Amino acid sequence: MGKDSEKELVGVKEIARRANVSIATVDRVLHHRSGVSEKTKAKIQAIIEELDYKPNILARRLASKKVLHLAVLIPLVSQETDYWNAPLMGITQAEEEIASYGVKIHKYFFDLNDRSSFVEQANLIADSQCDGVLLAPMFIEESKSFIQSCISKDMPYVLINSDIPEQNSLCYIGPNLYASGYLAAHLSGFLLTETDQILIVNISKEIDNHHHLLRKEEGFREYFSVNKRANDIFKIDIRQTTYEYVKSSMQNALDNKNIKLIFVTNSRVSSVARFLEETNIHGIKVIGFDFLKDNIEFLKKGTIDFLICQKPIEQGYKGIMTLYNHLVFSQEVEKVYHMPIDIITKENYLYYRN
Amino acid sequence: MGKDSEKELVGVKEIARRANVSIATVDRVLHHRSGVSEKTKAKIQAIIEELDYKPNILARRLASKKVLHLAVLIPLVSQETDYWNAPLMGITQAEEEIASYGVKIHKYFFDLNDRSSFVEQANLIADSQCDGVLLAPMFIEESKSFIQSCISKDMPYVLINSDIPEQNSLCYIGPNLYASGYLAAHLSGFLLTETDQILIVNISKEIDNHHHLLRKEEGFREYFSVNKRANDIFKIDIRQTTYEYVKSSMQNALDNKNIKLIFVTNSRVSSVARFLEETNIHGIKVIGFDFLKDNIEFLKKGTIDFLICQKPIEQGYKGIMTLYNHLVFSQEVEKVYHMPIDIITKENYLYYRN
């Protein structure tokens, strides 16, 4: 209750009246344009302060006919994994929401297994004259050089999904990889006894992605170290993503051991689950990542015990909105926006919103 | 790729030109106003179809100077529990977002321990001439009669936090209570052995709230029944919310038993945790609800093992936005929007967003 502050919404007109100037002059002050004497500028600014003037965004976007061009550079949605479909959905959703506010979004896709396609698309963006970029920096070196060209063009960019720190991006929106690995370990703790053995599985073709998976692994191991859990932790890197390859790799990895829990460091956990099912291996708990159709199927059946998810749709959505709010409202942004680390089980997946 | 459909955004002017009428006539058709012959109406509608005309929301809200009045009726944030601070934040956030779009939000608060205050505030809303209502129907009968008055005034309303089904509200936004109880049981399963005893704790003054807690309890019990878990499940209803009362009740409840897990059916779990800590009881796992400051403190220390949370901020935010989108864009809405059932632990609470 209390401070309702029923100030009748005032506009430039009222400011102009009070300052004995025209609205054009007020407009000049508002946009920090030249052509106003220091004296009147001060007077107008005082009145703006006093009235706590907030420009009418509606009228503003309507009057300014210029359109905002945003570019998006993310992996192509492949049949191999449809993870990137989620961020794309968020991006599309944001697009629909702000389309009528004069924002155009240009989408560029690259092949996760082909660095050159990334460079190619990045160059296209660099040439196109756009106002901001949303980028999934999957290839580290290539991303860095693209980022440099953005900086030189004074073009703001937002990173999603995986961070490249110490670049001065507008912000990073995505998971805290280390923390999500740590949480996975914590969940594992509930499923294990003192002597059970653990297998960490990294499945990824590109070395750069491996780099990201490593951070999860570190977090995972750290939990066991901090909590003085002495379970044996084995690890396997699988460098091909086809099921056949995963299968034979897993067979090797499980051989002669007594693994009780498998931690798959990314969304490819469904391959592992499929393997366990097909080879009729029971009694192994499985933890992995991402709310994908395949993964959910195995979660339902109980082959996968936990999925950790980090709101991929929202990552895309927030990425675009951050650019928009920054460019249109010059809103300040958090440098790092870590996504919540969501735990999905058989019992709550129905209610999960990516 | 593909269908870019670069239709230059057309407006009423273009439609008027093509139909050889004035924009005023097009406007009449768009708003289903009278004064247009069937013939020209048909012609104009055909053109609207053809061009897939989408009105410019900016210009629309700008030109129509009428403001939208939304009323909010939720519990007062008390020192007893600051749960309702969260939905209020979401409401305020939505308010800020759409304030410049000509929306005014009027907030009414009632005392959770005083039915008459609810009725009083509800009457105020009924008298005020507003365009939509966001309602937390904590008192069932009183809510029903308020809802009736809304319906008779043809005033859309949205329910949050707890549902009163079979009323034709615009929609319900909130948890699936049953499912969240079920999930709580599932999590409990990880923490228990076959023979461990369980205590369910309901803490609530008002009988109507109890009714909601009951649904969680049902879900909880159902899990154990479905999964043929034979653990003893005890239960206690605590009808005073002061710590002293909770303390003595808990002492009784734990007496002569060997409880290994406590499931508190609402956010008052911190009272129980405090009790366990103060009386130096260890070895009992605790599961409860809501991301509240007090609860998080105990989660950090390990006294509480799991918190289940259902995005209270978002409930408020979405509630307002749903009304807004429905009234302004006549957007259709899902009748039931169940919030995700989030699991919060010591390891991921830092990254949780209410």
Place this chain on the structure above:
DNA sequence: GTTAACTTCGGTTACGTACACGAAACTAGT
């Protein structure tokens, strides 16, 4: 055929802001 009443429609202004254009005021140089 005149008047009245009603139907159908167009012209116009307004919403709050952006910006091009040109007018006034001031400065400096002669």
Place this chain on the structure above:
DNA sequence: ACTAGTTTCGTGTACGTAACCGAAGTTAAC
């Protein structure tokens, strides 16, 4: 004091839509 140049400012139009007002056209009654 007159001009040229510069600074400072106001007028006017545009954005796409809403809605008032009144002008045509149409119909009905005498």
